[in-house]
Amino acid sequence: MSALPAPSPTALDAGLVQDLRAVFGDRLHLGEAMRAQHGGSEAHFNTVLPDAVVFARSTEEVVAAVKACVARDTPIIAYGAGTSIEGNTTPVKGGVTIDLSQMDQILQVNPEDFDVTVQAGVRREQLNEHLRDQGLFFPIDPGANATIGGMAATRASGTNAVRYGTMREAVLSLRVVTPDGRDIRTARRARKSAAGYDLTRLFIGSEGTLGIITEVTLRLHGIPEAILSAVCSFDTIQGAVDTVVQSIQLGVPLARVEILDDVQMRASNAWSGLDYPEATTLFFEFHGSERYVQEQVETVSELAQGNGGSAFRWSNLPEEREALWKARHEAYYAAIGLRKGAVGWPTDVCVPIGRLAECIAQTKQDLEAASIPAPILGHVGDGNFHVVFVLDPNNPAEAAEAEVLNARLVRRALDMDGTCTGEHGIGLGKQDWLVEEMGEGVEVMRTLKRAIDPNNLFNPGKIFAF
Template sequence: MNAPSFAPGPTGLKSELVDRLRALFGERLNLTEAIRAQHGASESHFATVLPDAVVFPQSTEEVVALVKACVAHDTPIIPYGAGTSIEGNTTPVRGGVTVDLSQMDAILEVNAEDFDCTVQAGVRREQLNAHLRDVGLFFPIDPGANATIGGMASTRASGTNAVRYGTMREAILSLRVVTPDGRDIRTSRRARKSAAGYDLTRLMIGAEGTLGIITEVTLRLHGIPESILSAVCSFDTMAGAVDTVVQSIQLGIPLARVEILDDVQMRAVNAWSDLDYPETTTLFFEFHGSERYVQEQVETVSELATGNGGNAFQWAVLPEDRDRLWKARHQAYYAAVGLRKGCVGWPTDVCVPISRLAECILETKADLETASIPGPILGHVGDGNFHVVFVIDPNKPEEQAEAEALNHRLVRRALDMGGTCTGEHGIGLGKQDWLVEELGEAVETMRLIKRALDPNDLFNPGKIFSL
């Protein structure tokens, strides 16, 4: 299913609005083509569409003023974090004003005794963990990219630690949001649970900026484990690797991370990161806990791996060795794109119940073996989520068509197994038809909510579904 079509921007701003924004933001209003192009591009295969302007607010109050000015002139508003989303989530399909929140990067409060903190939306994931290190806490959600916390909330991100620590849905206690009518609201308090009215926090998480602009986030934190141990294990077969993961989960082993990379992806990683791992299906593990508890986990998983055709574990104990290992994993997308010069990546994102994971991956792998374009497989298999990265030549329409056909079969396969078309990337532009296929009439309920909160369709229009 194709992304919806749209006319290229920009549409042009009214001079009265430009004057108003310049009065509010001065030099933090940017109209240059280079900055606009930067904010209209995507990490994936979507075409660049320029916004009419980019604004860099520094406070929630400034966002409120910006929203009121744009709404008064019927101008679309597109929230923007680090630009690492890959479903066209921040593409300004109707032009308008992109709101770059990167200068709202203050860590406002850390409550170490309560294991929570409050940050502005532009705080980066790595920045937060560097700040927390001295108090013995960390924020576990790790999508790979050094994304902003606000962007991660808006796309309901997860990542390599999700199998143990959950996703952004579980990590967020409260949000501060500017709504389409210019209200500055807090969705809840810091309490660990609440039954107070509608759950507005969860409504905004994953809404991709279509219902409000997130300006502050209150997060759950975790203690830094006493012992952290990472390992790499190659397997003779894809089935053996997947079975090891499924059996580990079914035995209740609290794996902190478990990532799968197939033979094609391992070849790409070795070339990109100058490594020498065996170029067969490989699992990347990480174990957290006390030294004794970690050792018990390792022994059990090692036995399972051996029984499923796994080879000897390669260990990473020192922090610098662990960082090197996970850096290679986090750069896997760029490594995959690097398999073909001048090409772009189209990363897919399905998630299935853990009991159907082996079946889904093996059927997908068999489908890819007949393809003319590379399609490395990687993913956070501990929670049933995996990706195929199609590496396509943007100048060859036949490769785009082939990728679309392969992706159609992949998503259909996942839905037929009770899964979803997106485990963590969101809907954006590319999966709108699949959302309807997956949830049916529930999408109309989403439209009703959108119309109620944003009747003029000015907040990130054209995303998730059409009105």
């Protein structure tokens, strides 16, 4: 929780203010309240104010803002819903934040091709509401009602990743404004291409450091005939993870499978009004035909019972499923609710699934010996799990303890040939670990950054330092 100085409120060039006012009118904000709203984070990072905030409504307006800022050597930060938790949008060098949330138009649905093109500010839930009548849905579900552009910029994942993949697999094409003000498209709508460099994947996960995503073309999927959710408690973390691994090894196409440890279940029961045992628990969801879903449930239920699991509590009623996954989505807030006035420090790692049980078990031992609450939860189907350190913001010793615990967790994951972050991104929080993980690969990233953004104006200070 290191402090970062807020830039002076008078730092913005008067000529730049005039240029931005000409494009955005009253959608240019210089007041402290709006700037503070765009300088904070969902997590433990300190608020740093941008010098101005503009609300864009078109790619052309983004281009105009970029050209005006670059002409005056002013940093630019793209902003969606503000749900990222590694300080990904914190304006550490001040500058102008371009809020894309008003770019919320669904531009083109192609049901016969199972794809859709949207502006970057479209929210995940908004998109699925629009698609429902056509029998289609967009499966990537990071929990928060994030914007599609932000999800692409952070390479988001989530509860459905085990079956449907992540944003890396979901995105067909992007429209991007580059640091020199060019408006480019990274690909067409074809499902595959061998045409030159894969520019789409270059910008996915770049956290706004290489370009500002303004439109996204996404793969869609048909809404399954049957959807069934199930909950199962376990005596041990090992038993829960073994159930998931064995299910995947048998080829069961789990749509969702989430793990919540005993601490998280206690928090979620209290926060969401649930009545599940306070024990390590798996939340499942199965998709397919009625018969196929029943076969999946029977297979996984047998595996769970063999690994010390309880009988399944299951439901195919939409309202019950929605309540279950709403509780999972609110797990972060439930965790913080364990202590009045606390702040959360969420972290995540991802390891090969064969090492997952070992990694979680060793992490659990560390957390049980800690002085701070720290629930475990995660997307065990793809080897990704989270820890939320629940901290007293007025006690520096707790932040120091969390730092040590986080370092042990990430080191453990790297030693198991995993990654320092499965889905949160690097942002401010894991830059040193990126160097540890990627080695000379980070210098290649720096080379790309220098080539595309030589003045380091797009979201400076993120992912790595120069």
